[in-house]
Amino acid sequence: MILTNHYCTMILLVLICLCIRSFSSLAADIISGNQTLSGNQTVVSSGGNFELGFFTPGASSKYYIGIWYKKVRNQTVVWVANRETPILDRNSAELKISDGNLVLLNVSQAMVWSTDLNSTSSNNSSVVAVLRDDGNLVLRDGSGSNSTSVQPLWESFDNPADTWLPGGRLAYDKRTGKKQLLTSWKNTEDPAPGLFSLELDPNGKQYIIRWNRSQQYWTSGAWDGHTFSLVPEMGLNHFYNFTYVDNENESYFTYSVYNPSITSRFVMDVSGQIKQLFWDNTDWNLIWSQPRQQCEVYAYCGAFGSCNQNSLPFCNCLPGFKHKSESDWVLKDYSGGCVREMKLKCENNGTSTSNGREDKFLMQPYTSLPLHSEAVAVGSIGECESSCLRNCSCTAYAYDENGCTLWNGELLKLQQLAQGYGNGRTIYIRLPASSSVFSGGKNNKGVVIGASFGSAVAVLAILAIVMAVMWRCRRKCVGSSNGLEGSLVAFGYKDLQNATKNFSDKLGGGGFGSIFRGTLPDSTGIAVKKLESISQGEKQFRTEVSTIGTIQHVNLVRLRGFCSEGNKKLLVYDYMENGSLDSHLFQANESKVLEWKTRYEIGLGIARGLSYLHEKCRDCIIHCDIKPENILLDAEFCPKVADFGLAKLVGRDFSRVLTTMRGTRGYLAPEWISGLAITAKADVYSYGMVLFELVSGRRNSEISEVGKVKYFPSLAARVMVDGGDMLDLLDPVLHSNADVEEVLKICKVACWCIQDDENVRPPMGQAVQILEGLMDVSMPSIPRSLQVFVESQEHINLFTDSSSASQSLQTKSNNSSTSSHSNFKTATSPTD
Structure with a gap:
């Protein structure tokens, strides 16, 4: 009997454990009337895409009810219920169905959040909450047999937080005038509604972003049925599809992703930018963001904060000011802005001054001036300053050819610009005369300062000697190591002469x-590039080089340092052990044969590097010279794009590029030749040409034994369209040892990239997604330039050197503009 009781006890304990385990992780996607969710319990959608439960953001100790991706490694919350009313103890809190509503109760059983339905159209006892596999939390009547067809009583898609998921919508209710808002978090650890919100403007069929629900600072532009006029990337049909619905009750946009296996989200970020991102199994990747520049976000840095697009962090306080909240700035919430380190003298006295001695002004050059100014008619800068001093609420003034401008109260939307920027102006910031920013301010402790002066001079002299010795030692090793932003080293010219043995080992x-x-x-090991025809001044050159030096990516060659002595301008890079891609593709050497898998990874790596330059840098960087010679390979054959950012240093001098870069003409997009403005799509065209050469292992353009031009892109396009054997296109040294689907995919991407119309070419981010297998790619149309080549092949003159090309360009320019453009494109596009 004792033994039997023992076994019964064990069985009972096992059953209790199983019940507890079941209780702690609800496997179903439904919360019914007799269930509560508490502690670490969660609800998972039927397909396992989303999870609902309590979460705590970052290092916070507060809990919220939210929905996040189940299959994404980094917890990414897409919806929050109690944004403004967190729970301190999740084990005592309950999420449950009560009186036909989904409610959240705290430890005192007080309701802190509810779906707040007053409808009596359903049986309260049968109401259930269902987490769907698209991330939508739905409250509905669960008594029907076909519950999936039941109209929802409430759904999270109609009450979004900061994230807009595929299938969701942002609507305007014409009956009530209510707008659904996408509202940012306050900061990275607080999901409370922040200052930035996205909403639909029904009158203009467009979206707008507002600051503090009032100030509009961005618009998508009107919807034309396919794209938004100011954000064409939002309407790209290769990735997702936007749809506009307008009826008598409401108007809204919704969107869907073409490939349901792609995890994508649209978020109103704490940065004040809307962002479209996708998950690549390792991290979230940015597809696009708006506004494109962080400093375009209204009042991003708060009062008396200055935004600088070329620095990290973007926000800094003006001199004489400090962070209003250090903890907020750590969490990248700069909205609180800055406060004065010392009060103005007139504030202390309670009256304004008239003699101008109590407060002074600090000059801030190269500034984009703040908003809400007041113009004053005066005749000189002195009168302008006096006008500001007479009013204690005046905090700044500016005086130039535009006249006198005053600002009262807080300064918002200040931006620090690079020297020489066209719209930069000088503003004078009001500070107390005793502020530490003024070296000559009044100080009644003159005796103490005088007594300390001698010691200070001695210390400075010793420091100067030590610095001089260190400087000389440093020059002995690597030259003058004056650091720029980041870890760039300023080398001396003689140091680089010694390092390169007087520039005797030329790599290319x-x-x-x-x-x-x-x-x-x-x-x-280093690689030193001697730049030619650099006409920039010293300061501008150092600024540009500093910008290039801050760009870091695994598929970009790292800049180590530079040299700038008069007209001698040099850049110092890491040395790449396996040289450039052309040496492996076009030179007969069995030891340098690249297997297909390596070629595919090289093509993908190049795309990732260009995508970073085009889409993820603060300013879009257009390379302008993508070709195998500028793709370097490290010891592991990881591709590194070289020479990025140099086009800005040299400028768009097409004639010089054409005449000095042998083999480059075959990579130039049509808009280069026609003289149109160059965009990132010019790099896309060049990238497509490089992809073709990765497949064939030879230059795209070759002369046959009978003197005819063989143009590989035309051949590849024809084989694709006719359904031929793609392996016939493969480099013969590979002996058809390749994945035919990968060969077809690369050729499709290449053909899309070299379309004549740059608007049809995909952005590099899409090329990455296709090659990674995250997107499908349809059969491209054959570009007209390829068709013309095939039709007119016997009439094409193949230029064998750059001077011939230049001479032809000059000759054809004497013809009509239409004829010249067409003939030149036909004659030069297929050649190297």
């Missing part, structure tokens, strides 16, 4: 100059 050359191999004293 191009339109931007020649490059030489070198070795630093610590045996580090």
